[in-house]
Amino acid sequence: xxxSIGLLPPxxxxxxxxxxxxxxxxxxxxxxxxxxxxxxxRLRLLARLAEGLTAAxxxxxxxxxxxxxxxxxxxxxxxxxxxxxxxxxxxxTMLEDAAYPCxxxxxxxxxxxxxxxxxxxxxxxxxxxxxxxxxxxxQARLVKGGWKTVELDEHDSRYYYEWSHEVPPMTHPLLALExxxxxxxxxxxxxxxVDADILLKCLRPSKWAPWQVLDPADQVLxxxxxxxxxxxxxxxxxxxxxxxxxxRHFGVAPGFMSRLPERAQALGLETPLALAxxxxxxxxxxxxxxxxxxxxxxxxxxxxxxxxxxxxxxxALMPTEPxxxxxxxxxxxAFALLVRYHRQRMPLRLxxxxxxxxxxxxxxxxxTDAAKIADG
Amino acid sequence: xxxxxxxxxxxxxxxxxxxxxxxxxxxxxxxxLGAATVRVQSDSVDFAAQLQSVYDQFPFEKQGIWADMHVRxxxxxxxxxxxxxxxxxxxDGQRPFEPFPADSPLPLFExxxxxxxxxxxxxxxxxxAGAVEKSGLALLLPALPGSGKSTLTAALSQRGWRLLSxxxxxxxxxxxxxxxxxxPIALKNQSIDVMRRFAPEAVFGPExxxxxxxxxxxxxxxxxxxxxxxxxxxxxxxxxxxWVANSPTRxxxxxxxxxxxxxxxxAFNYSLLGAVGFQAVLRLVRQxxxxxxxxxxxxxxxxxxxxxxxxxxxxxxxxxx
Numbered sequence: 001x002x003x004s005i006g007l008l009p010p011x012x013x014x015x016x017x018x019x020x021x022x023x024x025x026x027x028x029x030x031x032x033x034x035x036x037x038x039x040x041x042r043l044r045l046l047a048r049l050a051e052g053l054t055a056a057x058x059x060x061x062x063x064x065x066x067x068x069x070x071x072x073x074x075x076x077x078x079x080x081x082x083x084x085x086x087x088x089x090x091x092x093t094m095l096e097d098a099a100y101p102c103x104x105x106x107x108x109x110x111x112x113x114x115x116x117x118x119x120x121x122x123x124x125x126x127x128x129x130x131x132x133x134x135x136x137x138x139q140a141r142l143v144k145g146g147w148k149t150v151e152l153d154e155h156d157s158r159y160y161y162e163w164s165h166e167v168p169p170m171t172h173p174l175l176a177l178e179x180x181x182x183x184x185x186x187x188x189x190x191x192x193x194v195d196a197d198i199l200l201k202c203l204r205p206s207k208w209a210p211w212q213v214l215d216p217a218d219q220v221l222x223x224x225x226x227x228x229x230x231x232x233x234x235x236x237x238x239x240x241x242x243x244x245x246x247x248r249h250f251g252v253a254p255g256f257m258s259r260l261p262e263r264a265q266a267l268g269l270e271t272p273l274a275l276a277x278x279x280x281x282x283x284x285x286x287x288x289x290x291x292x293x294x295x296x297x298x299x300x301x302x303x304x305x306x307x308x309x310x311x312x313x314x315x316a317l318m319p320t321e322p323x324x325x326x327x328x329x330x331x332x333x334a335f336a337l338l339v340r341y342h343r344q345r346m347p348l349r350l351x352x353x354x355x356x357x358x359x360x361x362x363x364x365x366x367x368t369d370a371a372k373i374a375d376g
Numbered sequence: 377x378x379x380x381x382x383x384x385x386x387x388x389x390x391x392x393x394x395x396x397x398x399x400x401x402x403x404x405x406x407x408x409l410g411a412a413t414v415r416v417q418s419d420s421v422d423f424a425a426q427l428q429s430v431y432d433q434f435p436f437e438k439q440g441i442w443a444d445m446h447v448r449x450x451x452x453x454x455x456x457x458x459x460x461x462x463x464x465x466x467x468d469g470q471r472p473f474e475p476f477p478a479d480s481p482l483p484l485f486e487x488x489x490x491x492x493x494x495x496x497x498x499x500x501x502x503x504x505a506g507a508v509e510k511s512g513l514a515l516l517l518p519a520l521p522g523s524g525k526s527t528l529t530a531a532l533s534q535r536g537w538r539l540l541s542x543x544x545x546x547x548x549x550x551x552x553x554x555x556x557x558x559x560p561i562a563l564k565n566q567s568i569d570v571m572r573r574f575a576p577e578a579v580f581g582p583e584x585x586x587x588x589x590x591x592x593x594x595x596x597x598x599x600x601x602x603x604x605x606x607x608x609x610x611x612x613x614x615x616x617x618x619w620v621a622n623s624p625t626r627x628x629x630x631x632x633x634x635x636x637x638x639x640x641x642x643a644f645n646y647s648l649l650g651a652v653g654f655q656a657v658l659r660l661v662r663q664x665x666x667x668x669x670x671x672x673x674x675x676x677x678x679x680x681x682x683x684x685x686x687x688x689x690x691x692x693x694x695x696x697x
Contacts, residue, residue, distance in 0.1 A: 034442055038468045065442045072498035079648045322446065322468045 012321070013283055019045065019241060020248075022052040026061055033066040038322035044238045046070065047077030048120030055119070077120050083176045084111055084123050090175060091128070092210045094145035095138060101203055101212050102138075103129040105182060105222065109213040110242070112206035117245030125169065125178040128211075131200060132183035139167055139181060147172050147179060164188075185222045191344045192229060192268050199267070216250040217263040224276035225269050229344055233316040234326075234334050240317065243276050244284040257288060261295045274300025275313065312336055389432035397424040399438040406440030407431060410556030410605035411546050412497060414489055415443035420463055423449050423481035430482070430560035430581040430594045433602040445492045449481045467492060480584050483592055486562060490543055493557060494644040500555065501656045502644040503545030507554055508537040511689050513612025514554040515681070516545045516664070518638045524619030524671075527567040530595050531674050532681070534575040539601040540609065544644070549656045553608035558601055560594035568593045574674055611659075613688045614639070614666035615681065626670040627680050635666040665691065 015036045018025040028036065040046040050070035053059050059067060088108065095102050103109075105127035110118035130138045143149070147170040156168070165184035172179070184196045202215035214222060223246060227239040250256050264273040277296050280286035288296075301309060315333035320326045388396065399405050404417035405427075418424065448466040451457055452475065461478035464471055465488040472491065476484040494502060506517035506529030515537070519525040526542050533539035540546070540554060542561040547554055560581065563571055568591065571578065579596035614635055630638075639657050640646045646653045665688060671677035 030441060038446060042468050042470060065444075068499040069444070069496070072496060075498045075648060075650070075652075079650060082650070320469055324469070326469070 010283065010318070012318075013237075015039070016045075016237070016241065016284065019048055019052055020244075022049070022056040022058050025049070025053065026058065030063055030065065033063055035322060037066055037069045039319060041069070041073065042322070043235055043319055044122050045120075045241060046073040047122060048117075048241070050074040051077070051120035074120070077122050080123050080176075081111060081118075081121060084108060084126060087126055087172075087175045087177050087179075088112070088208065088211065090145070091126075091142070091179070092208065094141045096210065098130075098134070098138065098141065100131050100134040100137075101200060102210055103200075103203060104206055104211050104213050105129050105185070106226065109206070109219060110246075112208055112211055113213055114207055115245070115249055117242065117249065123177065125180055127180045127182060129182040129185075129196075129199075132196060135167060135181065135183050139170075142170060142179070142181070145172075146174065186225055186229065192225070192271075194225075194267050194269065215263070216246070216253070216256060217259045218267070220246050220250070220260060220276070221264055221267060221269045221273060224272035228272040228275045228313070229341070232334065232341070233313060233337050234330065235319060236317060237319055240276075240279055240283060244280050244286045247280060247286050247288065251287065257292045258295075260292065261299055264296075265299060270296075270299040271301050275309070278310065279313070279317065386436045387432060388428050388434050388436050391428070391436045393424055393428060396428055396436070397421060399436070400424055400427075403438060404446075406437040406443055407434055408437070408440075408605070410540070410558050411500065411548075412444040412493065412557060413440060413442060414445040414447055414492075415440060416447045416449065416485065418449040418481065420449055420451055420478070420481045422479055423463070423485070426482035426581055427485070430579070430596040432579060432596050433599045445489065445496070447485065447488060447492075449485050451478060480587070482581060482594065483562075483584050483587060486559065486594065489559065493544060497546070498645050498648055499548075501545075501547040501549055501646070501649055501653055503547060503639055504543070504642040504644060505545035505639075506542045507540035507545045507556075507609075508532045509540055509554070509607075509609035510537050510612075510685060512610060513688060513692055514540065514545075514609035515612050515685075515688075516554075516614045516639075516660075517617050518545070518614065518642055520616065520618070520638070520642070522619070523617050524567070525617055526561055526563055527570060527619065527674070528617045528669075528671075528677060530561045530563060530567075530571050531574055531678060533561070533595075533598060533601065534571075534578055535678055538604060538607075538609075539597050545639075547611075547656055547660065548608070549649075549652050551608065552659070553610050555608055556601070556605040558597050558605045560596055563593050563595055565590040570674070571595060610692065611663045612692065613684070614660070614664045616666070616668045617677070618668060618670045619672065620670055621672055623670050623672045625673060625676045625680055626668075627684075628668050630666040630668055632661050632666075635664070636661045 037046065040049055046069065050073055053062060053070065054074065059070065062070065104112045107118070107121050107123045108126050108128065111121070149168050149170050152168055165187045166180050166182040170179040170181065184194055185199065186192055186194045199214055199218055202218065203212040204215060206213045213219065220243065223239065223243050227233070227236055227243070260273060264270045274296050277288055277293060281288055281293065312333045315330050316337055320330065396405070400416065400418040400423065404415045407414050407416065446468055449463055450466065452462060452464055462475035463478050463481045463484055464475045465473060465484050473488070503516065504519045506519070506525045508515050508529060517525050517529055529539070529542045539558060540556040541558060544557045545554060546557050568583065572580065581594040581596070583591055583593045585591045616630065616638055636657060639660060640653070643653070646657065649656070667684070669677060669680060
């Protein structure tokens with residue numbers, strides 16, 4: 001897909017390089033700072049930038065008008081990160097003597113491994129995974145510990161328990177985060193069916209004793225699957241930055257890169273891996289060896305699929321400038337990708353009734369919101 | 377700053393509405409609230425008129441070098457432009473909440489800006505309180521629901537106290553001083569008539585009936601408050617107002633733990649600031665004498681506050697001029 005390594009990223013994404021090389025930010029004029037503060041906040045990368053600048057001891061050299069926003073967002077991030085650690089400690093005691101592995105996913109896993117790219121995240125939920133046969137036991141333990149499952153109507157409850165890879169999100173009256181309990185990383189009825197046993201056979205310890213994390217290659221694949229197969233692509237540069245961070249961090253270990261295509265094939269995640277590599281290399285300059293890229297490309301989507309999928313993803317992922325309205329091209333691309341996403345997630349006979357139900361739910365919720373906020 | 381002198385000297389009151397409309401429809405208007413600047417763009421003619429009525433003393437600035445919030449108040453395209461028309465609030469390409477009726481862009485703007493301030497300015501400790509200044513010292517009026525905080529803040533702002541904000545006690549933990557977040561005071565229901573009687577010369581915006589909180593009208597900040605909005609104020613005193621119908625004025629000193637709770641647990645971002653927030657509130661509690669003020673008569677309430685202010689200034693050393 002991308003044969004050339006070290007391409008310059010599109011110029012409107014140049015600021016993203018400062019996530020890795022904070023000193024680049026020192027040359028930004030005030031107008032660029034204003035743009036970056038607005039964009040980065042919307043893309044959930046402002047605190048990440050702040051943590052990079054703080055670690056490089058450069059905060060004092062940032063124009064005060066911009067610095068206050070960096071500090072503000074950094075505080076928000078540190079508060080949320082502290083909430084993650086606090087919540088995980090509480091949840092760990094609830095699952096303490098469970099005879100099955102308890103796994104941190106996504107952001108929680110990055111924090112749980114102390115990855116440098118975890119600094120500056122804004123977690124609002126917590127994703128954990130247990131083997132499918134133990135989900136009800138884990139859920140019962142959590143409920144005993146005060147976690148509550150949101151009330152669901154018949155359709156939604158069927159959706160979660162039969163078609164989904166997680167149980168309905170849980171909340172706790174004393175803990176600020178939402179908890180998502182998974183038994184897989186993609187829905188079991190999706191076209192790409194991931195065998196969770198393969199994931200569970202290669203777990204690694206995290207910094208926190210009871211918790212484990214996925215194999216590093218699987219973490220990359222999960223992140224890629226989440227971005228390219230599991231939801232809406234607009235304003236998701238943060239997920240690409242995560243992938244770039246994971247690839248750079250784990251990439252220094254010998255054998256890691258060549259393991260990626262192997263794991264992708266074992267898990268059936270060749271397409272998301274190929275897409276992740278394409279955008280990381282082209283937009284972030286992620287160093288991936290040429291032979292690995294070649295293998296990834298050969299197992300990824302064919303020429304025809306690339307021809308329509310890459311431009312669509314490119315349109316959808318490219319952030320709109322803060323003063324602009326999203327171009328029609330992006331709206332259409334996002335819609336086309338949404339159709340693709342739903343088609344991949346569910347067979348049509350389930351999808352149509354599901355979307356009909358969602359549409360009605362959105363309408364009802366919209367009316368309630370309007371009533372709630374309609375005041376001065 | 378690329379603003380020529382003639383322009384920077386004019387206030388919104390001195391600008392013809394079409395000129396304001398053009399600025400709003402173009403690059404926007406930069407409104408400096410003291411501790412933050414909001415840039416607003418709009419295609420709503422109603423908005424231009426309403427904005428002009430309550431930001432009348434603010435400079436007409438149509439080219440700024442920095443804004444902390446970039447807001448658009450726009451009428452949607454499509455059906456909603458004509459059938460039960462609406463205005464939308466947009467910030468950096470996002471629409472954080474539902475639209476308002478098209479004739480109420482000012483409440484939407486005010487509500488939305490407060491929401492942005494409360495979520496974003498975490499470099500400051502944002503207490504939920506009215507804040508006014510006299511002799512360099514800040515008087516904080518923390519809000520409890522139905523406390524009459526806005527009414528009392530408004531009354532003080534019309535009687536020689538400099539308004540900092542009717543909503544945010546914006547404390548800068550670094551400098552140890554309060555900063556202004558100067559916006560029109562939102563008055564609700566009977567407080568609107570109370571203030572009209574109390575200060576007939578004050579400038580009010582239009583009344584918006586049928587909001588969720590009933591009728592809302594905005595009181596324009598006085599000229600002096602606008603001119604001096606960059607001046608900080610050292611912590612002075614805390615007064616918890618409580619309006620009780622037909623009650624005689626009662627004024628009682630409060631214990632430190634009560635004051636701590638009143639400040640910290642009503643704040644917008646106390647827990648988010650962590651240790652910084654705790655240290656800041658502790659400092660305020662130690663530094664500021666605090667009272668509860670139960671009142672029904674505004675003049676009496678004001679006289680009571682005036683009578684303790686010399687004690688407050690003495691406690692803080694010589695008044696700052």
